[in-house]
Amino acid sequence: MDLVCCQFHSGTISEVQKHVPSIINSCNIASRIHANSSGPSNYKVNGLCRGRGSQHSLFLDVASFKAPMQRYDGTNVKSRVWRSPVPRATMAEQHTEATAPLPPIPRSIHDISNGDHILGFGANLAEDHPGYKDTEYKRRRSHIADLAKSHTMGEPIPNVEYSAEETQVWGHVLKALSDLYPTHACKEYLNSYPHFNFTPDRIPQLQELSEVLQRTTGWSVRPVAGLLHPRSFLNGLAFRTFHSTQYIRHGSNPMYTPEPDICHEILGHIPMLADRTFADLAYIIGTASLGVSEKEIWHLTKLYWYTVEFGTVQEEDGVKAFGAGLLSSFGELKHMKTGTDGIMPEFMELDPFAKLPKMSYKDGFQKKYFLCESFQDAVAKLQAYSKQILRPEVEALILEAKRSQLGKML
Numbered sequence: 457m458d459l460v461c462c463q464f465h466s467g468t469i470s471e472v473q474k475h476v477p478s479i480i481n482s483c484n485i486a487s488r489i490h491a492n493s494s495g496p497s498n499y500k501v502n503g504l505c506r507g508r509g510s511q512h513s514l515f516l517d518v519a520s521f522k523a524p525m526q527r528y529d530g531t532n533v534k535s536r537v538w539r540s541p542v543p544r545a546t547m548a549e550q551h552t553e554a555t556a557p558l559p560p561i562p563r564s565i566h567d568i569s570n571g572d573h574i575l576g577f578g579a580n581l582a583e584d585h586p587g588y589k590d591t592e593y594k595r596r597r598s599h600i601a602d603l604a605k606s607h608t609m610g611e612p613i614p615n616v617e618y619s620a621e622e623t624q625v626w627g628h629v630l631k632a633l634s635d636l637y638p639t640h641a642c643k644e645y646l647n648s649y650p651h652f653n654f655t656p657d658r659i660p661q662l663q664e665l666s667e668v669l670q671r672t673t674g675w676s677v678r679p680v681a682g683l684l685h686p687r688s689f690l691n692g693l694a695f696r697t698f699h700s701t702q703y704i705r706h707g708s709n710p711m712y713t714p715e716p717d718i719c720h721e722i723l724g725h726i727p728m729l730a731d732r733t734f735a736d737l738a739y740i741i742g743t744a745s746l747g748v749s750e751k752e753i754w755h756l757t758k759l760y761w762y763t764v765e766f767g768t769v770q771e772e773d774g775v776k777a778f779g780a781g782l783l784s785s786f787g788e789l790k791h792m793k794t795g796t797d798g799i800m801p802e803f804m805e806l807d808p809f810a811k812l813p814k815m816s817y818k819d820g821f822q823k824k825y826f827l828c829e830s831f832q833d834a835v836a837k838l839q840a841y842s843k844q845i846l847r848p849e850v851e852a853l854i855l856e857a858k859r860s861q862l863g864k865m866l
């Protein structure tokens with residue numbers, strides 16, 4: 457089906473009524489339009505494109521509207537189609553992207569490679585990486601990357617024999633962060649943390665962590681040689697699989713890493729994935745990413761960034777961290793609570809439909825964090841967004857998986 461996707465997320469009912477007819481005309485959509493509502497925050501209008509002779513769909517997000525959507529049935533919608541005055545993208549942009557072929561949908565984790573789409577950091581380090589001039593460190597990285605590439609999903613993850621120096625780095629990071637967790641980490645993190653028995657004198661192996669996740673939430677860990685392409689990484693979440701690096705940051709600066717490393721993965725991500733509601737949040741982002749356009753992948757990457765990596769949640773006694781970029785960084789955690797150089801970070805309400813700020817990798821601590829009322833609230837918001845972009849085939853796969861109680865597979 458040829459798809460035109462319009463998503464609108466603000467405006468009053470009268471504004472919507474005023475603007476939509478012109479969009480319909482510009483799209484050259486014939487009058488044979490019928491509507492169906494898939495929920496209070498989604499409104500889908502199917503129509504026939506007169507010019508091209510192919511079927512189109514308009515998705516009207518009416519999350520902020522108070523009117524009862526159910527009463528707009530197929531006959532009413534012809535004269536009562538809605539939009540907000542500020543569409544997320546022009547119709548031309550939406551149409552161009554929508555007509556580009558969409559990528560195939562992976563049916564299982566075996567359809568996702570953990571070695572073909574490495575963006576960097578594996579064994580090839582950038583000039584500003586602390587280990588760039590350290591030949592032995594790069595050799596070590598290369599060895600660990602090869603171990604990850606040799607892994608086959610379903611087989612035990614190869615153990616890494618960490619050196620005394622590497623273990624010392626881990627211990628340093630663990631001790632520093634452990635002091636902050638009671639006051640800075642969200643309660644879900646604190647609840648899950650004891651499952652793992654982290655000690656400063658031993659770096660846990662991914663296999664044992666994966667086994668704990670299997671028992672708690674049904675997730676698995678899969679080793680990866682470096683930073684995976686966002687599509688592959690997000691797709692993995694749909695199969696409840698977390699791609700994790702195994703190498704460790706350079707010993708010259710244990711409190712800093714420009715990339716995900718084993719300290720970030722284990723201390724930031726793994727305990728959160730043992731919490732069911734958080735695991736659901738990651739799963740929703742993952743399923744939404746299956747077979748969608750590049751543009752949607754980048755929006756989902758930002759949603760992932762501002763939740764799974766740098767999310768914060770409001771608790772009774774203040775703002776707490778649930779994002780891995782916070783939970784694995786001593787400096788970032790302190791910055792979240794007390795700011796830096798007298799400047800406090802900004803906390804914003806999460807709106808998955810809104811244009812999200814650019815992700816900041818190397819400009820120091822985050823200037824903005826998204827603050828969730830609760831995980832349940834974040835899950836509901838992400839679910840509403842996911843419904844807008846979920847491909848019908850994926851929807852069918854999810855239903856099929858639920859029906860046959862194969863939830864672990866998708």
Ligand SMILES: [Fe+2]
Pocket residue numbers: 716720724725765780781
């Ligand atoms: Fe991460």
